Amino acid sequence: MMYGYYKAGRLDQEVVFDLFYRVNPCGNGFVVFAGLEQAVLYLMTLRFTEEEIAYLRQTNLFDEGFLGELAQFRFTGTVHAVSEGTVVFPYEPLLRIEGRLFELQLIESALLCFVNHQSLIATKATRMKLAAQTILFDDGGAISDFGLRRAQNRDASIFGARAAFIGGCSSTSNVAAGFYFGIPVAGTQAHSWIQSFPSELEAFRAYRDAYPDQTVLLVDTYNVLRSGVPNAITVGLELRKEGRDLLGIRIDSGDLAYLSKEARKRLDEAGFTETKIIASDDLDEDTIRDLILQGAAIDAWGVGTALITAKDCPALGGVYKLSAEKVDARYIPKIKVSENPQKVTNPGKKKWVRFYVNERANADLIMLDEEPVPAGEAVTLFDPIHTYKQKTITHYRVREMLQPIIVNGQMVYELPELIEIRAYAEKELRSIPSETLRLKNPHVHHVDLSRELWQLKQKLVQSARM
Amino acid sequence: MMYGYYKAGRLDQEVVFDLFYRVNPCGNGFVVFAGLEQAVLYLMTLRFTEEEIAYLRQTNLFDEGFLGELAQFRFTGTVHAVSEGTVVFPYEPLLRIEGRLFELQLIESALLCFVNHQSLIATKATRMKLAAQTILFDDGGAISDFGLRRAQNRDASIFGARAAFIGGCSSTSNVAAGFYFGIPVAGTQAHSWIQSFPSELEAFRAYRDAYPDQTVLLVDTYNVLRSGVPNAITVGLELRKEGRDLLGIRIDSGDLAYLSKEARKRLDEAGFTETKIIASDDLDEDTIRDLILQGAAIDAWGVGTALITAKDCPALGGVYKLSAEKVDARYIPKIKVSENPQKVTNPGKKKWVRFYVNERANADLIMLDEEPVPAGEAVTLFDPIHTYKQKTITHYRVREMLQPIIVNGQMVYELPELIEIRAYAEKELRSIPSETLRLKNPHVHHVDLSRELWQLKQKLVQSARM
The missing domain is CATH 3.20.140.10 (nicotinate phosphoribosyltransferase)
Incomplete structure (x- = not known):
C-alpha cells in the first residue's frame, strides 16, 4: 500500500x-x-x-x-x-x-x-486478580505468571509478563522479563528437580540449602498428604532450628480445594501457620473463583497457559x-x-x-x-x-x-x-x-x-x- | 533450580x-x-x-x-x-x-x-489447508496468513508465519517473515486505502497503477455487488486493453457464500473467468469447510486471528x-x-x-x-x-x-x-x-x-x- x-x-x-x-x-x-x-x-x-x-x-x-x-x-x-x-x-x-x-x-x-x-x-491478568480477591481490591491472593513455556514464542512471554504485571500479577517465573522490566521474579522447583534426587526429602533439603530464606517446596510429585506435606514439615522444622521459617508449599495436581485444606490443617498443627500454600495446574479465573467459593486454603496462584495466551479469547x-x-x-x-x-x-x-x-x-x-x-x-x-x-x-x-x-x-x-x-x-x-x-x-x-x-x-x- | x-x-x-x-x-x-x-x-x-x-x-x-x-x-x-x-x-x-x-x-x-x-x-495451518481442499491434497484453495495484527507480539507473527508456511500456507502478509525466511509475501489493499481516495474507482485505478500484474481489489468497502465488483470489472477491462488481466478480488465481509457466487457470475459474464476470488473475514477451518460445502466460489483464503493465535486452542x-x-x-x-x-x-x-x-x-x-x-x-x-x-x-x-x-x-x-x-x-x-x-x-x-x-x-x- x-x-x-x-x-x-x-x-x-x-x-x-x-x-x-x-x-x-x-x-x-x-x-x-x-x-x-x-x-x-x-x-x-x-x-x-x-x-x-x-x-x-x-x-x-x-x-x-x-x-x-x-x-x-x-x-x-x-x-x-x-x-x-x-x-x-x-x-x-x-x-x-x-x-x-x-x-x-x-x-x-x-x-x-x-x-x-x-x-x-493485561486485561486477562486483571480478571485473574479480580477472581482471586474475595473482597474487591482487598489484599487477596497474589497471582504469579508461570506461562513462559506455553507462550506464543519469546516476545509473547516477555511482553506478556510485562502486561500481566500491569494487570495485577505480583511476579513472573520468566527471568528475562525480570531482566528487561524489573518485574519481581519468583519460582519454585519443578517435578524434575524432585525426581532427580534419590528421595523427595533429599530434594527438599537441597532446595532449602540453596534458598534457605525462600524455601517453597513442590509437594505433589509422589503423594501430597502422605509424602509431600510431611517431608515439607520435616524440612520446615529443620529451618526452625536455624531460626528460619518454611515460606511455602506448592500443589500442582489433584483436587486443589481438598488438598489445600488438608495441607493447611497439617501445616497449622505443626505450627507452620505462616507458611503459604501456592496452587497451580491449569488455573484460570473461573477455577480460581470456584476454588475460593469452596473454601480452598490457597494464598497465591501460579497461572500459566490461561494467562499468557488468554486461552479462551x-x-x-x-x-x-x-x-x-x-x-x-x-x-x-x-x-x-x-x-x-x-x-x-x-x-x-x-x-x-x-x-x-x-x-x-x-x-x-x-x-x-x-x-x-x-x-x-x-x-x-x-x-x-x-x-x-x-x-x-x-x-x-x-x-x-x-x-x-x-x-x-x-x-x-x-x-x-x-x-x-x-x-x-x-x-x-x-x-x-x-x-x-x-x-x-x-x-x-x-x-x-x-x-x-x-x-x-x-x-x-x-x-x-x- | x-x-x-x-x-x-x-x-x-x-x-x-x-x-x-x-x-x-x-x-x-x-x-x-x-x-x-x-x-x-x-x-x-x-x-x-x-x-x-x-x-x-x-x-x-x-x-x-x-x-x-x-x-x-x-x-x-x-x-x-x-x-x-x-x-x-x-x-x-x-x-x-x-x-x-x-x-x-x-x-x-x-x-x-x-x-x-x-x-x-503448523498444525493449525494444516487444518486450514485440509479444510480448504475438496479433494485431499488436490490443489485446493491456497491459504494466506493475514494474522500479523492479531499475533501475540512480534515473534509470534514472524515465527508463526514460518510455522504456518510449513503447515501448508502459501504466503504471508508479514513482510518481515518474508525477509527472514523467504516466505512469499502477498497482500492487497485495506479499506483505508479505498477510503483515502475520493472514490472506489479511483482507489482501484491507483492500486492497478502500482501493481499492474498483481492487481487484487478489495470490493466490499461500500457494496460488493453494486459497487465493488462493477468497479473491479471496469478496471479489469482497462487492464485488458494493456494486454493484462485482473488477478483477483477480495471480499472481507457479508455472506461470503452468496457474495462469492454472485461475484463469480458477474466476473464470468464480463469474461474474467481467470480472476480469482479471495475471501477473508474471521475465517477458520470450520467456516472454510462450510463455505465449500455451500458451493462458495472462493479460490483462496486469507486467514488471520484463527490461524496466527490458533484461536480455539x-x-x-x-x-x-x-x-x-x-x-x-x-x-x-x-x-x-x-x-x-x-x-x-x-x-x-x-x-x-x-x-x-x-x-x-x-x-x-x-x-x-x-x-x-x-x-x-x-x-x-x-x-x-x-x-x-x-x-x-x-x-x-x-x-x-x-x-x-x-x-x-x-x-x-x-x-x-x-x-x-x-x-x-x-x-x-x-x-x-x-x-x-x-x-x-x-x-x-x-x-x-x-x-x-x-x-x-x-x-x-x-x-x-x-
Missing part, C-alpha cells in the same frame, strides 16, 4: 488514524490498555536497514525512487494516546495518530500487534482506521461504512472524555477535537444507537483522556516506570463501578457520541449509501 | 530429558512438528552477557561461584530430534536431550516455548521430563508418577519407530534405546493401557524417527531450507491415513510401547507407590 501511495503521488497526504477496538475480550466489561511503551519505542526507532532494502529490491516490485524514500524513512507524525494502565471501552480512540499517509500506513500492523497483545494480557480485535484527511489545512472527516453496523467508524479528528460522579467513572463521551469540553454545566448524553435512551449528569468531574506522546516526530512524554503504570492501573480499576468489573455479564459502560459527532456520522453514512 | 543443583554439587550429573506432548490440540488427530531450527540456533548461541550476570548478581540470591559458571556457560549436550514437518503423536519424544543437569535444566522453558508455539501453528501442552540419569556410566531410568495416569512418564533413554504398511503409517512404537529395531519379523503391538488390544504386523517398512542434531555441543545436522521442510511436511501428511487426518473425531493413531519399556514402566510405577 505504501508503494501504491508513492505511485499515486500521495505520500505526503496528511491524515488522521484512530486505533480502537470494538468488543471487550473474554466476556469482560472493559480493557486495561497496555503496549504504549513498545509502540512508542518502535515509532521512535523505525528505520529500514540496507539489508532490508536489498530484500525489497530483489522482489522486483518496487522502483528505486520508492526504495530511496524507505532508506530515509523516519516517523515524523504526532501521536496522542491514553496512558498505559487506563481502563478503556469499545470504540474509544486509544491512539490517535496524525501525519503523512506514507508513514501512518506503514506502522498500522506493528502498532496493532503490540497494543492488541499487551492490552489483552487469545486475540483482542483492535483496528486502525482512517478518520480524517487534511485538504487545504482543514480536516475532512472520513467514514468507513459497512454492511455490519458495528463496523461503521466514527468520522473526524476526535478526542474523548470521562465523566466522574462521586469519583466513580459514570460515562465516556467521544467528541470532535474542536468541540469544547463540558465544564460543569449539565450534560445530556444519549445512546448512539437507541437515541431515546438519555441521561443528564450535573455534578461531575470531567477528564480528557488523550494526551500528547509524540509531536512531529519528537517525544514529548516521559514514559512512566512499570511499577508506576501498575499502581495507576490499580487506581483506574478502583474508579470503575463494581458492576462493570463483574467477570460475567458485566454492566455495559456508557460510551456516547457528542451530538455534533453523531450528526456528522449520520450525514456521512447517508451520503456514502448509493 | 540451576542454583540449587550448583549448591548440591550436581551440575555435572549426566541426565536425559524428553520433550513431548500428551494431547493433540484443536481436536486434531496429530501434530506437525515445528520449531526445531529456532531451538537449535538457541542452543548453539546460548550465552550469559555481562549485563545479564550483573542483573542476577544484584538479586543477592546467587554466589560468585555460580555466576562464574554462568559466565562460561556453553551448551555441550547431545540432541536427537525428529525433522521439522514430521507428523507426530502424543507421548513420542520429539527431542531427546542428553547432557549436564545444569545445562538441560536451563534450556527447558525456551525449548518448550519455541516447539509448542511453532508446532501448534492457543497452546500446545508440550512438556520436558527427566527420563534417565547416568550413574557409573549406566543410564538409570527415571519416572514421574502422578495421581493422573496420563501424566505418568515413560522412563529410560528411548527411541521410537514408525511402521509403514503399503506406504501408509500404520503404528508407532516407543522403545528403549538399546533394544534392536524390528527388521522384517512379525511384530505384535499392544495398547499400553488396554493390553488385550493387540495387533500383529508382518509386511512393513520400519523407520527410526529420532536423528542426531547436536553431539557434544557440535552441530552434526544440516538445517534444511524452509521450502524443503514444507515439501517434507506435505509428504508426511500423504503418508498418514485419511481417517487420522479427519478434522473432527479423527481415528487415534496407535502409539505403543515395546514390551520391555512397558514392563520397566510397570515396575517403576509399583516401586514409586508407597
Whole structure:
C-alpha cells in the first residue's frame, strides 16, 4: 500500500488514524490498555536497514525512487494516546495518530500487534486478580505468571509478563522479563528437580540449602498428604532450628480445594501457620473463583497457559482506521461504512472524555477535537444507537483522556516506570463501578457520541449509501 | 533450580530429558512438528552477557561461584530430534536431550516455548489447508496468513508465519517473515486505502497503477455487488486493453457464500473467468469447510486471528521430563508418577519407530534405546493401557524417527531450507491415513510401547507407590 501511495503521488497526504477496538475480550466489561511503551519505542526507532532494502529490491516490485524514500524513512507524525494502565471501552480512540499517509500506513500492523497483545494480557491478568480477591481490591491472593513455556514464542512471554504485571500479577517465573522490566521474579522447583534426587526429602533439603530464606517446596510429585506435606514439615522444622521459617508449599495436581485444606490443617498443627500454600495446574479465573467459593486454603496462584495466551479469547480485535484527511489545512472527516453496523467508524479528528460522579467513572463521551469540553454545566448524553435512551449528569468531574506522546516526530512524554503504570492501573480499576468489573455479564459502560459527532456520522453514512 | 543443583554439587550429573506432548490440540488427530531450527540456533548461541550476570548478581540470591559458571556457560549436550514437518503423536519424544543437569535444566522453558508455539501453528495451518481442499491434497484453495495484527507480539507473527508456511500456507502478509525466511509475501489493499481516495474507482485505478500484474481489489468497502465488483470489472477491462488481466478480488465481509457466487457470475459474464476470488473475514477451518460445502466460489483464503493465535486452542501442552540419569556410566531410568495416569512418564533413554504398511503409517512404537529395531519379523503391538488390544504386523517398512542434531555441543545436522521442510511436511501428511487426518473425531493413531519399556514402566510405577 505504501508503494501504491508513492505511485499515486500521495505520500505526503496528511491524515488522521484512530486505533480502537470494538468488543471487550473474554466476556469482560472493559480493557486495561497496555503496549504504549513498545509502540512508542518502535515509532521512535523505525528505520529500514540496507539489508532490508536489498530484500525489497530483489522482489522486483518496487522502483528505486520508492526504495530511496524507505532508506530515509523516519516517523515524523504526532501521536496522542491514553496512558498505559487506563481502563478503556469499545470504540474509544486509544491512539490517535496524525501525519503523512506514507508513514501512518506503514506502522498500522506493528502498532496493532503490540497494543492488541499487551492490552489483552493485561486485561486477562486483571480478571485473574479480580477472581482471586474475595473482597474487591482487598489484599487477596497474589497471582504469579508461570506461562513462559506455553507462550506464543519469546516476545509473547516477555511482553506478556510485562502486561500481566500491569494487570495485577505480583511476579513472573520468566527471568528475562525480570531482566528487561524489573518485574519481581519468583519460582519454585519443578517435578524434575524432585525426581532427580534419590528421595523427595533429599530434594527438599537441597532446595532449602540453596534458598534457605525462600524455601517453597513442590509437594505433589509422589503423594501430597502422605509424602509431600510431611517431608515439607520435616524440612520446615529443620529451618526452625536455624531460626528460619518454611515460606511455602506448592500443589500442582489433584483436587486443589481438598488438598489445600488438608495441607493447611497439617501445616497449622505443626505450627507452620505462616507458611503459604501456592496452587497451580491449569488455573484460570473461573477455577480460581470456584476454588475460593469452596473454601480452598490457597494464598497465591501460579497461572500459566490461561494467562499468557488468554486461552479462551487469545486475540483482542483492535483496528486502525482512517478518520480524517487534511485538504487545504482543514480536516475532512472520513467514514468507513459497512454492511455490519458495528463496523461503521466514527468520522473526524476526535478526542474523548470521562465523566466522574462521586469519583466513580459514570460515562465516556467521544467528541470532535474542536468541540469544547463540558465544564460543569449539565450534560445530556444519549445512546448512539437507541437515541431515546438519555441521561443528564450535573455534578461531575470531567477528564480528557488523550494526551500528547509524540509531536512531529519528537517525544514529548516521559514514559512512566512499570511499577508506576501498575499502581495507576490499580487506581483506574478502583474508579470503575463494581458492576462493570463483574467477570460475567458485566454492566455495559456508557460510551456516547457528542451530538455534533453523531450528526456528522449520520450525514456521512447517508451520503456514502448509493 | 540451576542454583540449587550448583549448591548440591550436581551440575555435572549426566541426565536425559524428553520433550513431548500428551494431547493433540484443536481436536486434531496429530501434530506437525515445528520449531526445531529456532531451538537449535538457541542452543548453539546460548550465552550469559555481562549485563545479564550483573542483573542476577544484584538479586543477592546467587554466589560468585555460580555466576562464574554462568559466565562460561556453553551448551555441550547431545540432541536427537525428529525433522521439522514430521507428523507426530502424543507421548513420542520429539527431542531427546542428553547432557549436564545444569545445562538441560536451563534450556527447558525456551525449548518448550519455541516447539509448542511453532508446532501448534503448523498444525493449525494444516487444518486450514485440509479444510480448504475438496479433494485431499488436490490443489485446493491456497491459504494466506493475514494474522500479523492479531499475533501475540512480534515473534509470534514472524515465527508463526514460518510455522504456518510449513503447515501448508502459501504466503504471508508479514513482510518481515518474508525477509527472514523467504516466505512469499502477498497482500492487497485495506479499506483505508479505498477510503483515502475520493472514490472506489479511483482507489482501484491507483492500486492497478502500482501493481499492474498483481492487481487484487478489495470490493466490499461500500457494496460488493453494486459497487465493488462493477468497479473491479471496469478496471479489469482497462487492464485488458494493456494486454493484462485482473488477478483477483477480495471480499472481507457479508455472506461470503452468496457474495462469492454472485461475484463469480458477474466476473464470468464480463469474461474474467481467470480472476480469482479471495475471501477473508474471521475465517477458520470450520467456516472454510462450510463455505465449500455451500458451493462458495472462493479460490483462496486469507486467514488471520484463527490461524496466527490458533484461536480455539492457543497452546500446545508440550512438556520436558527427566527420563534417565547416568550413574557409573549406566543410564538409570527415571519416572514421574502422578495421581493422573496420563501424566505418568515413560522412563529410560528411548527411541521410537514408525511402521509403514503399503506406504501408509500404520503404528508407532516407543522403545528403549538399546533394544534392536524390528527388521522384517512379525511384530505384535499392544495398547499400553488396554493390553488385550493387540495387533500383529508382518509386511512393513520400519523407520527410526529420532536423528542426531547436536553431539557434544557440535552441530552434526544440516538445517534444511524452509521450502524443503514444507515439501517434507506435505509428504508426511500423504503418508498418514485419511481417517487420522479427519478434522473432527479423527481415528487415534496407535502409539505403543515395546514390551520391555512397558514392563520397566510397570515396575517403576509399583516401586514409586508407597
